[in-house]
Amino acid sequence: MTERWDTRLAELLRRGLTGDRVLWVIVFVLATVSVLVVYSSTAKMAYDAHTMRTTAHFLRQQLVILVFSLGVLLLVQRVNSRVYHKMARWVYYAGVALTAAVYFIGATTNGAARWIPVGPFQFQPSELLKVATVMFLAMQLAARQSKIDRIRIVPSWRFWTWRSSPEQRTIWAEGTYPILLPVVVACAVILPAHTSSSALLFIASWVMMLIGRVRSRELFKLFGWAVTAFLLLVALNLGRSETAEGRFATWVRLWVLPQESKPIEDLTDTERSMIAIRNGGILGEGAGQSAMRVEMIHPESDYAFAFFVEEYGILLAVALMMLYLWIFFRAIEIFRRCGTAFPGLLVLGLALMITCQALLHIMVTVNLIPETGQTLPLISRGGSSTLFTAVALGMILSVSRQNDEQSHDRPRGESLYEQEKRGRG
Secondary structure, three states: OHHHHHHHHHHHHHHHOOOOHHHHHHHHHHHHHHHHHHHHHOHHHHHOOOOOOOHHHHHHHHHHHHHHHHHHHHHHOOOOHHHHHHHHHHHHHHHHHHHHHHHHHOEEEOOEEEEEEEOOEEEOHHHHHHHHHHHHHHHHHHHOOOOHHHOOOOOOOOHHHOOOOHHHHHHHHHHHHHHHHHHHHHHHHHOOOOHHHHHHHHHHHHHHHHHOOOOHHHHHHHHHHHHHHHHHHHHHOOOOHHHHHHHHHHHHHHHHOOOOOOOHHHOOHHHHHHHHHHHHOOOOOOOOOOOHHHOOOOOOOOOHHHHHHHHHHHHHHHHHHHHHHHHHHHHHHHHHHOOOHHHHHHHHHHHHHHHHHHHHHHHHHOOOOOOOOOOOOOOOOOHHHHHHHHHHHHHHHHHHHHHHHOOOOOOOOOOHHHHHHHHHO
């Protein structure tokens, strides 16, 4: 009887967990780490007299989020990528509309409007928009692969010639409107509430264009435009530039000025996270033994990696970091096996978003970059980030499953990976 049930369970897992098996292992490992981190790190919140809740409450809450998100992942990975191709435009429009709506009907925390209240939960539509933009850009680049090396996407800085010059009208019609403008709009809508998320989306989109064979000269021009726009925002004090300036000044001060002993309450979040990392050492203090969890502002979200190091040590923390890099390496392998451009670009764009977000989070905790507020994907406490990370992983696994089944729409010519190889040759 036991053998029969074991056989049935194995068969259910084989049918349900399709696609790249290594990615499935990474997902379950990260979900397990999330449970450990949230349960221990929320002790400060549990002992807060204003919350009147226990660590068990926050654990149950995170388990509900993880179970729901993994359920969504299972559903998403069963849908063929051609469906995502058809949905991309409308999901993108919905993401832009909802993210813009946040500034009028959303909840504001620490001066930033990011969430739309949905009953007892808070929905962060910018997480949806990041995934939607990758989908939309992948669709647009894939549709133009036959002529992408001839398309210009960045118009002249002389804006008064955009309507009068036939050349500029062609640039707008062939490249700016379909490829560049959706990315600019998405970044601009996210920027006022979450500068680092806007920058993360721009970086992922820029790399997607590079992989999608957009002309290098155009990409360098786009990067120059982006730097100029950022400096202009800072100069005009628009968006959250004042907050960004403050964080940058704090980061510089920690590197430049000698740090003297001072009370724990005067330390910055980053200083507290570095103390946590130092306390952890090689092997860590042990599960539930963190001393800094009471001192860090958000050990369960913004500084989850530092908290993990304190309790489990640098060795396991490096292994955790390798898991995020492994996601991108598996995505490269899936990309190489894709027969058409859209699924390949989709996979690389989504994997790049997840890996870069994790690396940004980790670099903040060790003071390599200023504070960003980026969570650790699939580990930090939070609903929207966990849910849409699961959606992104589900799409990657969907493409992987179709590679195994050879059920992609067959290309008429060579694949994007073959075109990349031929271009380098």
